[in-house]
Amino acid sequence: MDIQKLAAHVVLLSSPGLGHLIPFIELGNHFALIHTHLKVTLLAVTSQTSEAETQILNSAMKTNLINIIQIPSPNIFHLIEYDAAPVTRLCVMMREAKPSIRKALSNMTLRPSLFIVDIFGTESLSIAKELRILNYVFVASHAKFLSLVIYTPVLDKQIEGQYVDQEEPLKIPGCNLVPPEDVVDPMLDRNSVQYEEYREVGNRILESDAILVNTWEELEHKHLQALRDEDLLGQILNKIPVHGIGPLVRQRVSETSEEFEPLLQWLDKQPNESVIYISFGSGGTISFEQMTELAWGLELSQQRFVWVVRAPTKVSADAAFFTTKYFNSGDNEVADYLPEGFLSRTNNIGTLIPEWAPQSSILRHRSVGGFLSHCGWNSTLESITNGVPMIAWPLYAEQRMNATLLVEDLGVAVRPKVLPTKKVVDREEIASMVREIMVVDENMKRNPIRGRVKKIRHSAEKALLKGGSSYAAMSRVVKTITSKS
Structure with missing residues (x-):
């Protein structure tokens, strides 16, 4: 230069x-x-x-x-x-x-x-x-x-x-x-x-x-x-x-590697907007009790999923903030955090990724139709700009404010009745939220939350042109x- x-x-x-x-x-x-x-x-x-x-x-x-x-x-x-x-x-x-x-x-x-x-x-x-x-x-x-x-x-x-x-x-x-x-x-x-x-x-x-x-x-x-x-x-x-x-x-920054090719190939085989992506960001963690309920909730929802699994914590919701791993080859370890038999029962509909996943590539994929997110602003924008509705699951920082913006102001997300940091969200409520953003009305052939987020995606695209x-x-x-x- x-x-x-x-x-x-x-x-x-x-x-x-x-x-x-x-x-x-x-x-x-x-x-x-x-x-x-x-x-x-x-x-x-x-x-x-x-x-x-x-x-x-x-x-x-x-x-x-x-x-x-x-x-x-x-x-x-x-x-x-x-x-x-x-x-x-x-x-x-x-x-x-x-x-x-x-x-x-x-x-x-x-x-x-x-x-x-x-x-x-x-x-x-x-x-x-x-x-x-x-x-x-x-x-x-x-x-x-x-x-x-x-x-x-x-x-x-x-x-x-x-x-x-x-x-x-x-x-x-x-x-x-x-x-x-x-x-x-x-x-x-x-x-x-x-x-x-x-x-x-x-x-x-x-x-x-x-x-x-x-x-x-x-x-x-x-x-x-x-x-x-x-x-x-x-x-x-x-x-x-x-x-x-x-x-x-x-x-513009490449984030995928050979490590994640099987994941992207699996997504290629799924129907459009049929997969919910679950991630609590680069630093977010949840308790063992909440992880158990989340696993059961996903299973009860009967929806396809990609879940970025990180070891549960008893410390704080931001326990991984300064120690984020890019990926972890110890795939078998994730089974230790989940209900017995969960992996075998969900083998045909779900994929688990230890520690970290190429999030922007996942959210851009045509098969992804929902995002259970900690509501960090980076993740929020990646979801909105790809027209993906959310389940708002705030953990720390300004994420509670972000969740309110998404649910009440913009109408592009749903959230638990009680903050997840105050109470364990049970499996039935999780399954209900997953179905609410993922299932398309059979008669109307539409989902109102998806319609709103796609409208905002269009405004985002226009703003940058x-x-x-x-x-x-x-x-x-x-x-x-x-x-x-």
């Missing part, structure tokens, strides 16, 4: 975890493919314990679309408790990585024109300001989530006691109400370290020059408008531009940085 021909250099900074890394890779790919005069570099602070993270980075490097510089996460265990919450760990990791980030930015041959960080890297905005580089925050989630983050410092002064104990929903100007049980994990305990870290993220976002959000106008017009309206949340942002540039999902809202937003960003280069 001839540096002299490049008009601008965009540098991205991702914190550890697939939920942050994947959308940043896609953001970088989008810049590089659509705006070919840009040089794009990704600074990836890595956890060093996630095989999936390593594999995704290696795949991205093979495309040669963006330059990737890995920054090993610093040793932080002398600074935090061994069982510190993920938000605390991420914020401390990114804070301690600042010297390496500053060095990487300072040593670049082509001066950065724009520096984009995720919400856990907002402390590095000060580095960009020192170096006089335009700086943005990329929110790899939706606009309603961003609204809650920036409004939390206000709620902190307004509300007494724990948020989860409030009798009324939390009110954010111009946005849909947030039920107390839907608040993000750091807000569950206002006396915790991670709450203090999270609250400060809300303040630091306001130091950026602009904000990019992995959503699009047609999906969240109300919340995006509230962020821009000076009588609503725009008053807090003080004219900081907010751009909906999504949906950015895994599309030339003339679409997200395409126009990205063009405005590029115009801004090239004019300043």
Whole structure:
């Protein structure tokens, strides 16, 4: 690549975890493919314990679309408790990585024109300001989530006691109400370290020059408008531009290997939209009791399935966040977690995958017609953009808020009557939910949930095309940085 021909250099900074890394890779790919005069570099602070993270980075490097510089996460265990919450760990990791980030930015041959960080890297905005580089925050989630983050410092002064104990929903100007049980994990305990870290993220976002959000106008017009309206949340942002540039999902990075060829061949043999895919994300785990009920529920539903099985946990729903495996050849081990005889009884209708599966390839497959999901935003977008309805099964982070958005606002998902993190969902309810999203009415030959999600898929496709809202937003960003280069 001839540096002299490049008009601008965009540098991205991702914190550890697939939920942050994947959308940043896609953001970088989008810049590089659509705006070919840009040089794009990704600074990836890595956890060093996630095989999936390593594999995704290696795949991205093979495309040669963006330059990737890995920054090993610093040793932080002398600074935090061994069982510190993920938000605390991420914020401390990114804070301690600042010297390496500053060095990487300072040593670049082509001066950065724009520096984009995720919400856990907002402390590095000060580095960009020192170096006089335009700086943005990329929110790899939706606009309603961003609204809650920036409004939390206000709620902190307004509300007494724990948020989860409030009798009324939390009110954010111009946005849909947030039920107390839907608040993000750091807000569950206002006396915790991670709450203090999270609250400060809300303040630091306001130091950026602009904000990019992995959503699009047609999906969240109300919340995006509230962020821009000076009588609503725009008053807090003080004219900081907010751009909906999504949906950015895994599309261009190869994630399949010979390991998964038998799975894809099995899917090829199934009828259209007949298979439900079950996965709790790269870091999600469930209890042994819940795994047993889920197995029985799938069997009772009599629907075809692909289930990514991870060892049950007694610790927390995010127990695998920093230790995700890419794949595990110990296939026989999964039988130890499941009801006796389950494998033999479901052999003709189901496939089990240990630890990790090529999710985007599965959700794109014509035979997949449903997704039982933890509702991480990456997974949510992959499901929506492939027209696949969901069973919302939130576990941690902002997933409860995502589930409400999917079920109540968009109508593209169903969910258990009680949060799965509060009570074991029984097999009959699981079977009922599976049938609700998978079975097509024999008389009407349609499923209303499938109809709604396909309509949203169409709006997502239009947003990214030339003339679409997200395409126009990205063009405005590029115009801004090239004019300043």
